[in-house]
Ligand SMILES: O=C(O)CCC(=O)C(=O)O
């Protein structure tokens with residue numbers, strides 16, 4: 001079986017020194033800018049005390065702890081409500097248990113000890129996936145779980161602004177994107193988990209993707225006393241980020257809070273050992289959506305257009321258009337990038353443009369070229385160039401694309417192509433993670449088949465259909 005090699009000559013011939021210089025700047029900014037983008041974010045939301053939560057319209061109830069100290073008078077501040085008390089109800093293992101004993105209110109207090117013990121009794125062992133098998137192994141994961149069919153809670157991450165915050169930080173929009181193309185986030189409740197001390201933990205894994213729209217995971221920690229149990233997120237080549245939500249009974253009594261963290265679910269993460277108490281969490285799967293992102297009407301804090309990478313790409317494409325891209329005529333009329341992050345895919349479904357993470361979104365060339373970029377899984381999982389050519393022709397109606405025609409602006413990172421050890425939080429292998437490449441055909445090149453009109457038609461077609469590709473699953477990178 002032949003693997004496609006993607007190491008092509010990245011330096012420009014002497015034919016075009018301007019393009020050469022721009023490409024070398026792009027390569028530099030690709031390496032440096034990647035690290036400026038968040039792969040995880042998190043926060044803490046105070047829980048209102050009972051009196052104020054029953055009277056949410058009072059001005060003191062509608063301020064966060066930090067706002068109370070310095071009120072800016074900005075009308076937007078008022079929306080940052082503290083969380084009301086949170087109620088959790090669940091199905092008992094023994095159906096004769098009265099419903100009143102299957103209910104907890106957070107922050108939990110000593111008076112609820114019996115109900116907390118009842119919850120622990122009614123939980124199930126939390127399994128995980130290894131290479132497609134469902135496994136229960138306390139040396140890898142020691143925790144308990146309830147599926148969503150067995151519990152309900154009054155907690156709502158949309159109401160508290162968590163989902164909006166995650167969308168803005170982890171799925172930033174290009175400022176000039178029309179509302180229709182703005183990306184948003186859908187959070188789907190996934191599990192209730194308890195990691196109890198001593199020794200509750202979950203070793204390093206990635207979260208098993210359940211669809212090609214899934215990009216992240218959200219963990220919400222309810223206020224119950226515990227120590228340890230830090231969540232450690234550690235993507236390759238980046239510094240770890242650690243969320244420590246440990247709190248004592250006294251801390252919770254004085255300033256109860258919801259703690260949360262979201263991260264790209266292809267980043268390895270683990271729950272370190274809980275040394276005492278109970279770490280109780282709600283977990284959510286996060287999906288990218290189109291046409292959302294305007295829930296709060298706040299504009300995106302990230303303006304990709306200010307990135308040096310984006311500016312350099314703009315300059316390069318303007319230069320290629322004005323110079324008729326002589327160098328590309330020699331080496332192919334496509335330019336391509338390998339993504340920094342991995343994306344879920346199946347044999348027939350590839351990464352979607354609106355799920356692109358962090359810097360990968362800035363690498364999209366659609367705006368720059370007035371032509372949709374092709375997004376396909378990286379060469380480690382592609383059997384042959386013929387597959388890619390087939391993919392391209394299917395979606396663009398044009399018969400020819402070979403790797404030799406692509407001017408690659410960066411190199412594929414072999415280490416990142418797929419998560420090798422197969423540990424996930426679910427057994428399914430329907431969706432796999434791998435890096436992708438983004439390829440755009442450069443328009444206006446003399447002698448190419450494209451006219452301006454052809455290219456503009458191509459935008460719509462490719463945007464709507466960029467969902468299938470021919471690849472073989474399970475192959476290791478060459
Ligand atoms: O509880 C956490 O912080 C993370 C849990 C986790 O990684 C999972 O459930 O897949």
Ligand SMILES: [Fe+2]
Pocket residue numbers: 205206207217269425
């Ligand atoms: Fe996980």
